[in-house]
Each structure stands twice: as C-alpha cells, then as structure tokens.
Amino acid sequence: MPRSATPRSSANAGASREVTPRSAKSGATQSVASQSKAAERSSPSSRHVTPCASPAGGSTPRRRPADSPRSSCNERRPASSGGATPGASSGGSTPRRKAPSFGGATPRPESKVELLWGSGSAREGSRTPARTRRTASSASLSSSTPSTKSKDATRSSTNSRANSASYKRPRSIPESLVCLRDVCGGEARRLATEFPDWEGFFNGLAGLMRDEVTTHLKSCGKCRAVSSFSRSNSRFQIQPFSEASLATVCQSCLQSLNASLLADLQKQKDTLLTDIADALGMSLRDLLCFEGVALQRQDERLSSLPIVASERTRILSQGHLREETQHMWIELQSVRQALKEWNSLAWPFEGRYIPHKYGSVVSSSDVQNQANRKCKLFAQEALLVLSDWEAKWPQFKFHEVFSLFGVPMLQLDPKTGIVDSLDLDDNYDDPVLDEVELSALQPMRVVTRVRPMLSHEEGDDVSAEILDEHTVSFETLHHGYVPARHTLQFDAALRCSQTELFRRSGVRALVHRACEGFTCSIFAYGQTGAGKTYSLFGPPESLSHLVDDELAEEAKQQLPIACHRLIDEARRAKSGKQGLLPRALQFLFRVLKDLDLESCEIHATFMEIYNETIFDLFEPSAARLDVYQRPGSEVGFHVPGLTQVQCSSAIELMQALQRGLSSRHSHGHSASRESSRAHAIFTVEIRLPGNTAGKLIFADLAGSERLKRISGADQKETGYINKSLLMLSNCVSALSANPPTSPPGAFRNSKLTKVLMEALCGTGFTILLAAISPAKRHFDETANTLNFAAKCGSIPRQVVNNEPEHQRELRQLQEMVKQLRSEISLLKEGKDGERAAEAEDFTCPGSVEICETVRRDEFQALQAELQREKIRNVRDDVLALLQPWEPKSVPWCPKAYRLNADLAVDAKGFYTPELAKAWLTGHQRHVKACSGSVCQVISDGQRAGKIIRQEMTQSTSG
Numbered sequence: 040m041p042r043s044a045t046p047r048s049s050a051n052a053g054a055s056r057e058v059t060p061r062s063a064k065s066g067a068t069q070s071v072a073s074q075s076k077a078a079e080r081s082s083p084s085s086r087h088v089t090p091c092a093s094p095a096g097g098s099t100p101r102r103r104p105a106d107s108p109r110s111s112c113n114e115r116r117p118a119s120s121g122g123a124t125p126g127a128s129s130g131g132s133t134p135r136r137k138a139p140s141f142g143g144a145t146p147r148p149e150s151k152v153e154l155l156w157g158s159g160s161a162r163e164g165s166r167t168p169a170r171t172r173r174t175a176s177s178a179s180l181s182s183s184t185p186s187t188k189s190k191d192a193t194r195s196s197t198n199s200r201a202n203s204a205s206y207k208r209p210r211s212i213p214e215s216l217v218c219l220r221d222v223c224g225g226e227a228r229r230l231a232t233e234f235p236d237w238e239g240f241f242n243g244l245a246g247l248m249r250d251e252v253t254t255h256l257k258s259c260g261k262c263r264a265v266s267s268f269s270r271s272n273s274r275f276q277i278q279p280f281s282e283a284s285l286a287t288v289c290q291s292c293l294q295s296l297n298a299s300l301l302a303d304l305q306k307q308k309d310t311l312l313t314d315i316a317d318a319l320g321m322s323l324r325d326l327l328c329f330e331g332v333a334l335q336r337q338d339e340r341l342s343s344l345p346i347v348a349s350e351r352t353r354i355l356s357q358g359h360l361r362e363e364t365q366h367m368w369i370e371l372q373s374v375r376q377a378l379k380e381w382n383s384l385a386w387p388f389e390g391r392y393i394p395h396k397y398g399s400v401v402s403s404s405d406v407q408n409q410a411n412r413k414c415k416l417f418a419q420e421a422l423l424v425l426s427d428w429e430a431k432w433p434q435f436k437f438h439e440v441f442s443l444f445g446v447p448m449l450q451l452d453p454k455t456g457i458v459d460s461l462d463l464d465d466n467y468d469d470p471v472l473d474e475v476e477l478s479a480l481q482p483m484r485v486v487t488r489v490r491p492m493l494s495h496e497e498g499d500d501v502s503a504e505i506l507d508e509h510t511v512s513f514e515t516l517h518h519g520y521v522p523a524r525h526t527l528q529f530d531a532a533l534r535c536s537q538t539e540l541f542r543r544s545g546v547r548a549l550v551h552r553a554c555e556g557f558t559c560s561i562f563a564y565g566q567t568g569a570g571k572t573y574s575l576f577g578p579p580e581s582l583s584h585l586v587d588d589e590l591a592e593e594a595k596q597q598l599p600i601a602c603h604r605l606i607d608e609a610r611r612a613k614s615g616k617q618g619l620l621p622r623a624l625q626f627l628f629r630v631l632k633d634l635d636l637e638s639c640e641i642h643a644t645f646m647e648i649y650n651e652t653i654f655d656l657f658e659p660s661a662a663r664l665d666v667y668q669r670p671g672s673e674v675g676f677h678v679p680g681l682t683q684v685q686c687s688s689a690i691e692l693m694q695a696l697q698r699g700l701s702s703r704h705s706h707g708h709s710a711s712r713e714s715s716r717a718h719a720i721f722t723v724e725i726r727l728p729g730n731t732a733g734k735l736i737f738a739d740l741a742g743s744e745r746l747k748r749i750s751g752a753d754q755k756e757t758g759y760i761n762k763s764l765l766m767l768s769n770c771v772s773a774l775s776a777n778p779p780t781s782p783p784g785a786f787r788n789s790k791l792t793k794v795l796m797e798a799l800c801g802t803g804f805t806i807l808l809a810a811i812s813p814a815k816r817h818f819d820e821t822a823n824t825l826n827f828a829a830k831c832g833s834i835p836r837q838v839v840n841n842e843p844e845h846q847r848e849l850r851q852l853q854e855m856v857k858q859l860r861s862e863i864s865l866l867k868e869g870k871d872g873e874r875a876a877e878a879e880d881f882t883c884p885g886s887v888e889i890c891e892t893v894r895r896d897e898f899q900a901l902q903a904e905l906q907r908e909k910i911r912n913v914r915d916d917v918l919a920l921l922q923p924w925e926p927k928s929v930p931w932c933p934k935a936y937r938l939n940a941d942l943a944v945d946a947k948g949f950y951t952p953e954l955a956k957a958w959l960t961g962h963q964r965h966v967k968a969c970s971g972s973v974c975q976v977i978s979d980g981q982r983a984g985k986i987i988r989q990e991m992t993q994s995t996s997g
C-alpha cells in the first residue's frame with residue numbers, strides 16, 4: 040500500500056502544484072485534500088474537477104444547499120484568487136490569534152458559508168484532516184530536501200492546520216443543523232421551562248453534547264488546536280455551549296453533534312409513538328405508515344417533542360372514543376360480510392318474500408336495502424367521530440394521521456347521504472303489564488302527537504311544539520286577529536317513533552282491559568294530513584304479510600347464519616313503522632296467551648262511513664248498511680249485518696286488516712298524498728269465558744279540511760267529513776259541559792256520532808289520539824284539534840265492566856257478607872247496652888245486703904265473662920268463615936283468580952279454568968253456608984244473652 044501510495048502522492052503533488060498559488064496563499068488545505076482524494080480515486084477526469092470539488096472531498100452531500108458545488112466552486116474561483124493576495128493571505132492565515140474571535144471576523148458572502156458547510160457526512164468530514172496532513176506531508180516530501188524535510192513538514196503541517204482551521208472556521212452553526220441550533224440557541228432552555236415534564240430531557244442534551252465534543256477533540260487535532268474549547272482549558276472545558284463557541288469546531292464535529300442530538304430526540308419520540316400505537320391497537324411500524332406521523336417523527340425541531348407528547352396524552356385519554364368506533368368498525372365488517380354472502384346467494388330469493396320468525400316476511404330487496412343503509416349509517420357515525428377527533432388535532436389532518444384508528448376512511452364510503460336511524464328498537468316481546476301500569480289508564484285518556492315537518496312544509500315556521508311529556512304549546516289568534524301562544528296539558532304529549540307511541544299512549548293497557556271484558560276505544564282525530572292514519576295503521580308497507588313459522592324454518596335452512604340477522608333486521612325495520620292497531624293486535628294475542636285465554640273467540644269487523652253511508656270493508660260489494668239503536672237497556676248503536684271475521688291468531692287478524700284497508704276510500708290532494716275520505720272503524724270482539732265480551736274499537740276519522748286551502752279534494756266528500764266532525768264536536772261539548780245522566784240527543788245527528796257514542800258515553804275506557812302538524816300554515820286547525828282534545832279530556836266517565844250474571848250473584852253475596860259483619864258489630868254493641876242496663880238493676884239501693892252484693896258481683900263478673908267469651912267465639916267463627924272472601928277480586932277475571940285464589944291453579948301453578956269454575960261454585964256454596972252459620976251463631980248468642988238475663992233476674996230476686 041505505501042508503494043502504490045507514493046506515485047499517487049506524486050501525481051497529487053503535481054496536481055497540487057497547479058493550485059499551489061491559491062492554496063498556499065490562502066492557506067487553505069481544501070484543494071490539497073480534494074486533490075488527494077481525487078488521486079486516491081485515480082480518475083483522470085476527476086483531476087480536472089478536483090479544484091472545484093466540495094470540501095468534503097467531492098462526495099455527494101447528504102443534504103446539499105440549493106447552490107450546487109460546481110457553481111459554488113465557480114463562484115469561489117475569483118474570490119480565491121482575490122484572496123490569494125498577501126494581504127488577504129495574512130488576513131486569513133493567523134489562526135492562533137484569530138480563531139477565538141472568528142465569529143466576529145469580516146463576514147464572507149452567504150454562498151461561501153453555505154459552501155463551506157455544504158453538508159458532508161460526519162465520516163467524510165472527520166477523515167479530512169488526516170488526509171490533509173498526509174497529503175501535505177507527501178507534498179513537502181516531494182518538493183523539499185531531506186534535511187529540511189521534517190522542519191518543512193512540521194511547518195507545512197502547522198500552517199495547513201492553522202490555515203485550514205482559519206479557512207473552515209464557521210461564523211455560525213449552519214441552518215441545516217436544526218437540532219443543534221435549537222439546543223445552542225436557547226430553544227432547549229425555553230422548552231425546559233415551558234414543559235417541566237421534559238426539563239430533564241432538554242437539560243440532558245447538554246451532557247450529550249459535552250461527551251460528544253470531548254470524544255471528538257481527542258481524535259481531531261485540528262479542533263484541538265483551534266477550537267475555543269481546547270484553548271480555554273487544557274482539560275477541554277467545553278461549557279457553555281453557544282453558537283460562537285461551537286463555531287470554532289469543525290463541521291464534521293457539528294454534524295455528528297447534530298446527528299446525536301437528533302437520534303436522542305427520535306428515541307424519545309419513538310417511545311411516545313409506541314405508546315400511541317399500543318393505545319390504538321397497532322404496531323409502531325403501521326403507525327409510521329401514516330404520513331402525518333412519519334413527518335412528525337422526522338421533524339428535527341426540539342419543539343416537535345412536546346407536540347408528540349401532548350398527542351400521546353390526548354389519545355390515551357380518549358381511549359373510550361376508540362372503543363366506540365372500533366365496535367362500529369367490527370359491526371360494519373360483520374354486516375359487510377353478511378351482505379357479501381347474501382349477494383352470493385340472493386338469486387334464489389330474487390323478488391320473493393322470505394318468511395322469518397315472528398311471522399313477518401321481507402323481500403330480498405328489503406334485506407339488501409337495509410344492509411346498505413346500515414353500512415351507510417356506520418360510515419356516518421364514524422365520520423362524526425372522526426370530525427370530533429379532527430377538531431382536537433390541530434397539527435395535522437386527522438384522516439392523514441390516524442384515519443379511523445388505522446382504517447382508511449375511504450373504505451367507509453364517505454359519500455353517504457343523510458341516513459335516518461334504523462329504528463331497530465322494536466320489541467315485539469313487550470311484556471304484559473302489571474297492576475300498577477294498568478291502573479294508570481284513565482277512563483278517558485287524551486294523547487297528543489305532533490308529527491315531524493313533511494317535505495312540502497319545509498321552510499315553514501313551527502307553530503306547535505311539545506314542551507314536556509304532558510304540555511303542548513301552540514299558536515292561535517286572540518280575538519281572531521292578535522297572535523298569541525297557548526299551552527295545554529294532556530295525559531301525554533308525544534313527538535316520537537311508532538314504537539314509543541305504542542308504549543306511551545296507553546294502548547297496551549287498553550288491550551289488557553279489553554281482555555278483562557271492558558269496551559275499549561281509541562279514535563284518532565285531527566286535520567287532514569296530520570298523521571292519524573300513520574299513527575293508527577302505519578305506512579302500508581309496514582303491515583308485513585304474515586306467514587307461519589314452519590315456512591320460516593324452511594327458509595332459514597337455505598340461508599347462511601350471517602344472513603339471518605340481516606333478514607331479521609330488515610323485517611324489524613319494515614315492521615318498526617307499524618301503527619297502533621297492528622301492534623295492538625299482536626299484543627292482544629300475547630296478553631291472551633299470558634292469561635291462558637287463547638281458546639277464547641276473536642271476531643273482527645271493519646266498516647267505513649263514507650258520505651254518510653256505511654260500507655263493510657270486509658265485504659265491499661255487499662249491500663249498504665245502516666246503524667240502529669241497541670236493543671234493551673244497552674247504551675249506543677250498532678250496525679247489524681256487518682261481516683264478522685273470526686281469527687285465531689295475530690296473523691289471521693293482520694291479514695284481515697290488510698284486506699279491509701285495501702278497500703278503503705282514499706284519495707290524494709294537496710295536503711295528503713293518500714287522504715282518507717271516510718271514517719274507518721275496526722272492531723275486535725274478544726269473547727271471554729262466561730259470556731263476557733271485551734271490545735277493542737279503533738276509529739280512524741277522516742281529517743277536517745278547509746276547501747279554500749286544499750286543492751284536489753272532492754267538495755261533496757269534504758262537506759260530509761266536515762259535517763260529521765262538527766256533529767262529533769257538538770256531542771263532545773254537550774258531554775263535557777253538563778255531565779248528563781243520559782247521552783245527549785246530539786248523538787243522533789250523524790252516523791259517526793251514533794257509532795262513537797259507545798266510546799264517548801259508554802262505561803269502558805277510551806283514548807283520544809289528537810294528531811297535529813307543527814307547521815305554521817296549519818296553526819288554526821291545530822288549535823281547533825287541541826281544543827277538541829281538551830274538551831274530550833273533561834268528559835266525566837264511569838267505568839263498568841260488561842258483567843255477566845254469575846258475577847252479579849257473587850257481588851250480591853259479597854254485599855250480604857258485608858251486611859252480616861255490620862250486624863255482628865251491632866249485636867256486640869247491643870250486648871254492651873244490655874249489660875249496662877243489668878248493672879243498673881244490680882245497684883238498686885237498699886234491696887241487698889253486703890254479702891249478697893259480693894256474691895252478686897262475683898256472679899255478675901262470671902256471667903259477663905261467659906257472655907264475652909260467647910260473643911268472641913261467634914265473631915271468630917264469622918271471621919273464619921269469611922276469610923276466603925277477604926281479597927276484593929273480580930271473580931270472573933282469570934287474572935284475579937290466579938292472583939287471589941290458590942285454588943284456581945293446579946299443582947304446577949298453572950291456572951286452569953275447570954279448577955277456577957269448581958272453586959267458584961264451591962265458594963258460592965261455602966258463602967251461603969257461612970251466612971247460615973253466622974245467623975245460627977248470632978241467634979245462639981241472643982238466646983244465651985236471654986238465658987243469662989233470666990238467670991240474673993232470678994238470682995237477684997232470690
């Protein structure tokens with residue numbers, strides 16, 4: 040190696056000679072070093088460019104300033120030659136004296152500083168001085184005599200070192216060494232005070248620099264010779280660090296210092312990012328795939344550390360958000376999976392109905408639509424969470440950084456329209472009500488429902504709104520022209536989904552009461568388009584067809600499990616919009632099952648009053664019917680000849696309802712696309728055991744209309760509708776004004792009022808559903824509806840069960856027992872009176888001696904005790920006999936049996952009608968026997984009293 044090095048050195052010497060004047064006079068070793076390097080590479084072409092090569096020996100800089108080395112070199116040429124004058128040389132070649140104050144020396148042009156600090160790698164930089172020394176010594180060897188060799192070499196070495204140092208001494212730390220500049224420029228100090236958590240770390244950076252500089256000074260003679268650290272103290276006193284002090288060390292040292300600081304900074308950041316990655320459930324590598332995170336990690340400024348630290352704190356503290364969204368993500372994945380499976384086998388179901396449990400069916404497109412809606416809803420919710428996070432992520436756009444916790448948002452289909460909630464809270468397993476809930480149902484209950492604004496009302500002001508669950512606020516005109524706001528209170532004021540309406544309107548309790556033998560009615564009242572039909576029946580498609588479960592099971596076997604849930608949800612979404620009537624019909628069968636009354640008969644009728652003519656909706660082609668007064672003492676009217684459909688299940692009842700609905704008179708006009716042109720009344724009769732019949736009456740009244748405002752409505756129809764509603768309003772006014780003993784004659788004025796008389800004047804339970812629109816354009820109609828509802832609420836009602844004969848007997852027996860009880864207490868009081876009278880006799884003055892008096896007192900006490908004992912016995916006997924009657928039950932009601940009479944349930948605790956009947960008959964006999972015994976005991980007591988009195992009289996006279 041030395042051998043081959045020599046010729047290269049010679050060659051280099053030649054090359055060096057070409058630049059000697061400049062190099063020597065400027066005292067720079069730069070060109071020498073470059074040439075030496077070029078010689079090492081022994082490339083002829085490189086020789087030509089050597090003088091222009093960068094200080095780092097022409098190696099490609101890692102991060103080079105905008106001006107290229109070549110152009111910098113060209114720029115430098117004249118400056119160098121200029122600088123080669125003695126004056127310039129002397130100015131630049133007195134390193135020992137000038138080095139400490141180099142920072143304050145005549146400033147060089149910026150481009151030259153850039154060139155000088157053109158970032159070579161730390162390795163290359165650190166090699167340069169050694170090469171420089173070697174090259175300089177070779178050069179001197181080749182040009183000097185052996186005697187002067189060592190002297191020259193020493194001088195040359197010293198000169199070159201000094202010249203090199205003076206030439207390379209920086210004025211300041213280059214811009215590119217961001218981290219180092221931050222530490223020396225006081226940024227670290229500022230951050231340490233601002234972020235006390237990181238004070239230790241920022242202070243530690245100075246220690247790191249000290250170690251680095253100490254190591255460097257040991258290996259770098261040049262810096263040892265000229266840097267302010269070595270000059271200030273032989274033991275390398277290297278503090279404090281400042282730009283000025285650091286400017287005295289070589290660039291390679293600075294670069295390596297910067298690299299060390301940066302490595303430490305990144306280490307700290309990596310620790311924080313690892314925490315974030317853990318919190319987000321991903322690896323650090325995956326996290327760094329996000330552009331924002333990668334940029335943040337590469338940021339060389341010290342201030343980036345507190346940013347990452349604060350992000351870590353924020354992300355850890357918002358772990359719950361992540362959980363929420365992750366759950367959504369998992370759900371979304373499962374829906375997508377199911378949908379994929381569904382699509383792969385949807386063809387056999389194309390255009391067909393798929394039966395499913397609970398008896399409802401859905402079509403294949405229902406399933407697909409529902410799954411798509413669900414996916415969109417997930418995406419929407421995820422975007423909401425995303426925007427929430429974005430708001431708290433000021434440095435970067437959130438979706439660039441974390442997307443949805445590692446899931447690119449694009450996968451969530453950002454082009455989602457507004458998707459309504461899926462309304463899947465439907466629960467057809469509604470439990471039957473308990474006594475408390477049942478007793479909350481008033482004989483007349485008024486419920487108001489405000490529907491949402493419809494598309495054609497958009498932009499209109501809101502005139503009616505729900506203030507709380509009982510109060511409605513609405514606009515009206517005071518004295519006909521002064522706008523005013525009123526509030527009215529009702530049993531319930533609702534603005535809710537169909538499911539909620541069913542739960543809160545009281546219809547469930549109504550169904551229960553009907554199963555107990557009461558007549559229960561619900562009628563919907565309001566202006567046209569206010570939502571009466573929607574509330575009672577729901578949209579037509581919601582009345583899903585019902586099929587039996589056998590088919591459902593069959594279909595299920597053909598489908599993968601993942602799709603079962605999709606179908607179920609589609610079904611629920613479809614039937615979730617069902618109105619009160621279909622829900623009540625399904626609930627009715629649940630209640631009957633719960634009360635073991637499944638065997639009772641259910642009959643339905645469906646009629647319509649159209650233009651004062653009654654139509655049978657189950658037989659639309661049948662002859663028109665009329666309404667007649669009920670025979671005997673029964674209140675109200677009835678329509679003989681209506682078709683009665685007997686149903687044994689909810690499915691049959693729903694099918695009958697659908698059939699009837701399809702025959703209704705409806706017509707679109709400007710206020711409602713499907714306006715009912717007639718009053719529809721659906722009745723379900725529940726024939727309970729023991730000849731009791733409960734009734735459920737659902738009336739969907741046609742809406743009041745103002746011809747002036749509505750276009751497209753038939754005038755004749757509107758006239759009939761308005762007239763019948765006016766009659767109804769008159770009846771309600773009459774009922775609410777003076778509690779009548781008999782129904783007012785106004786009920787005879789229209790067929791509607793005749794039919795509804797039972798609901799308004801009868802002895803059952805009634806719910807009025809007042810449907811109103813919130814739009815200001817309907818404010819007067821809204822006020823009318825609410826006033827009508829308020830009047831209905833004040834109708835006095837009496838609740839009487841549709842009582843059968845045997846129940847009446849039982850009640851009479853109970854009354855008899857009550858009477859007997861009171862007789863007993865009277866008897867007791869009477870005996871006390873007798874005793875008092877007897878005591879008076881005994882104190883008859885002067886008729887008895889003292890011994891006699893004592894004997895008599897004893898006798899009297901004994902007799903009194905005997906008397907008390909007898910009376911006590913009688914009372915106990917009576918109470919024991921009456922014991923089974925203690926609960927005030929409604930004996931024919933099976934629920935009451937079960938609650939109050941253990942005798943009516945079998946060994947397994949199930950209620951059986953036979954046992955109940957036997958129990959009832961036995962009990963009646965028992966009560967009769969009891970009453971006989973009571974009379975017997977009482978007469979015994981009376982007889983005993985008589986005997987006692989006689990004995991006492993005799994003894995007194997004796």
Ligand SMILES: Nc1ncnc2c1ncn2[C@@H]1O[C@H](COP(=O)(O)OP(=O)(O)OP(=O)(O)O)[C@@H](O)[C@H]1O
Nearest residue numbers: 490491567568569570571572573711714715741742
């Ligand atoms: N609660 C609601 N939510 C959503 N849409 C509703 C609601 N109530 C009513 N609508 C819509 O309003 C429109 C009119 O409703 P609906 O047919 O029930 O009115 P109506 O009072 O029965 O009118 P008419 O007396 O003329 O028959 C329908 O398109 C219905 O879908």
